[in-house]
Amino acid sequence: MLSRFLYNFISSFVILMFIFIFQTIWLFIDDFAGKGLDIVIIGKFFFYMMPSLTEKVLPLTVLLASILTFGTFAENYEFAAMKASGISLQRSMLSLIIFMVLLGGVTFYFANNVIPASEQKIYNMRRNIAKVKPAAAIEKGVFSDFEGMSIKVDDKYGEKDRFLKNVIIHQKTETNVNSTVIKAKDGELISSEDSEIIQLVLKDGHYYRDVETKDNEEKRKYPFAKSNFEIYRMNIEVPEMEQDLEEESVSNREKMKNVSRLLKDMDSIEEDNKRIVTAFSKNIVIRMGAFAPIQKVDSALAQKIKERTRDTTSILTNTNASKPDSIEDKHIEFGNVVDLFEDWRKIQLLDNAKNSVTNLLTSIEGKKIEMDKRYEIHRRHIFSLHDKYALALSCIILFFVGAPLGAIIRKGGIGLPMVVAILLFLVYYFLGVFAENYSYKGNIHPIIGAWLSSMIMLPLGIYLTQRATADRGMMSFGSGFDRLKRFFMRRNKKNTSL
Numbered sequence: 001m002l003s004r005f006l007y008n009f010i011s012s013f014v015i016l017m018f019i020f021i022f023q024t025i026w027l028f029i030d031d032f033a034g035k036g037l038d039i040v041i042i043g044k045f046f047f048y049m050m051p052s053l054t055e056k057v058l059p060l061t062v063l064l065a066s067i068l069t070f071g072t073f074a075e076n077y078e079f080a081a082m083k084a085s086g087i088s089l090q091r092s093m094l095s096l097i098i099f100m101v102l103l104g105g106v107t108f109y110f111a112n113n114v115i116p117a118s119e120q121k122i123y124n125m126r127r128n129i130a131k132v133k134p135a136a137a138i139e140k141g142v143f144s145d146f147e148g149m150s151i152k153v154d155d156k157y158g159e160k161d162r163f164l165k166n167v168i169i170h171q172k173t174e175t176n177v178n179s180t181v182i183k184a185k186d187g188e189l190i191s192s193e194d195s196e197i198i199q200l201v202l203k204d205g206h207y208y209r210d211v212e213t214k215d216n217e218e219k220r221k222y223p224f225a226k227s228n229f230e231i232y233r234m235n236i237e238v239p240e241m242e243q244d245l246e247e248e249s250v251s252n253r254e255k256m257k258n259v260s261r262l263l264k265d266m267d268s269i270e271e272d273n274k275r276i277v278t279a280f281s282k283n284i285v286i287r288m289g290a291f292a293p294i295q296k297v298d299s300a301l302a303q304k305i306k307e308r309t310r311d312t313t314s315i316l317t318n319t320n321a322s323k324p325d326s327i328e329d330k331h332i333e334f335g336n337v338v339d340l341f342e343d344w345r346k347i348q349l350l351d352n353a354k355n356s357v358t359n360l361l362t363s364i365e366g367k368k369i370e371m372d373k374r375y376e377i378h379r380r381h382i383f384s385l386h387d388k389y390a391l392a393l394s395c396i397i398l399f400f401v402g403a404p405l406g407a408i409i410r411k412g413g414i415g416l417p418m419v420v421a422i423l424l425f426l427v428y429y430f431l432g433v434f435a436e437n438y439s440y441k442g443n444i445h446p447i448i449g450a451w452l453s454s455m456i457m458l459p460l461g462i463y464l465t466q467r468a469t470a471d472r473g474m475m476s477f478g479s480g481f482d483r484l485k486r487f488f489m490r491r492n493k494k495n496t497s498l
Helices: 002-032 039-075 078-084 094-132 216-221 259-288 299-322 343-409 415-441 446-469 477-497
Strands: 149-157 163-172 178-190 197-210 224-237
Touching (some): 002 094, 039 094, 039 343, 039 415, 163 197, 259 343, 343 415, 343 446, 415 446
Antiparallel strands (some): 163 178, 197 224
């Protein structure tokens, strides 16, 4: 059984890897075609992509190989012969269970060491290709993020795609807000091997820019600035043009880290987030003027004030005692402190308070956007850490889903087992994708997001294993119909007796 499973496992892995590689070629063909890149560089890129594809291929391979193996055994009545000889399903699966545990350990090592290295190679290679070939970073028909701006062109032509047609540029501020829009009919990328500057020359276009002002009245009068131009030049600074495309300069993304580095960076990111929030909170409290610290008063000065207050109180007491009883005591009423000022001063105070509150809200909103990004980075690290363990365990879980399922459907070959395996894998895969996106945004906890697909498949594997061990089908429709039939027969007897 182990040899047959290994044969199905290896053949399925090769076929599925071949399919996924072709899918990857179609995804990245626009980034490399016509860019003047060496075929060796393109081949290395797809070679580095293979470990990342293994993360998707391996669970599907385990599921398909287990269904094929056990489906063939059940179809040829080999399980019936084993049971007749006193060999149970669990005993026949013992060697495969040991193999799957070893495969889970190898998978974890692969996810912890090989996949991070390949992700680092892929990211840096794409980044370096975009630097050497600036036009490669600009895609036709869609907005592309490039050097702090978003650029969209309808067409690229000429040598190395240096000429652009119908250019739209959205320039971004430090807070990632689109404040400037530039439209031009034609554009050209001019670069030199001796210069670190790429010049983008735009021709026959328009320039729009939002006017930033603190006065709302001025904002209504002059909301934006607009101008037309025949030629507009923009300088874009890039690193050296002649460089090794396989140079690795970025290694701080979560998918490029192993378990030990993820644990270390998670703690440092969490501490940094707490420190930034604490410092910002103190700054806001100080700007609000709330909880101002009470200054310490000199004890000698306090004693003198106390003695003077005592003397003044005794004088007032004697004075009040000499007054006739007909004179009523007067009470001091306290009102709003703003009423103490003149009207023009009141307006000035209210305007200052309004501006202070507006500035505080703007600062808080900007800090909220910054902290959301930092919290998302922290959640990504947590998800990446648990995803490595979940990938290793998912291979074992999907084996216990596929093996009893193959014994239940009793069908070998590529037809029905392939369809069932793909359907189950699609459920597993899309659950993982949705959980990953939701966990990145903070809608669910990253730990739950990493384990969600495995947690859903685990009860299914237990249920199918129990059904296959008891030699039952996937669902006992016959027993259900029998129960319904007995129920209606009892009701008919009751109605007849009445």
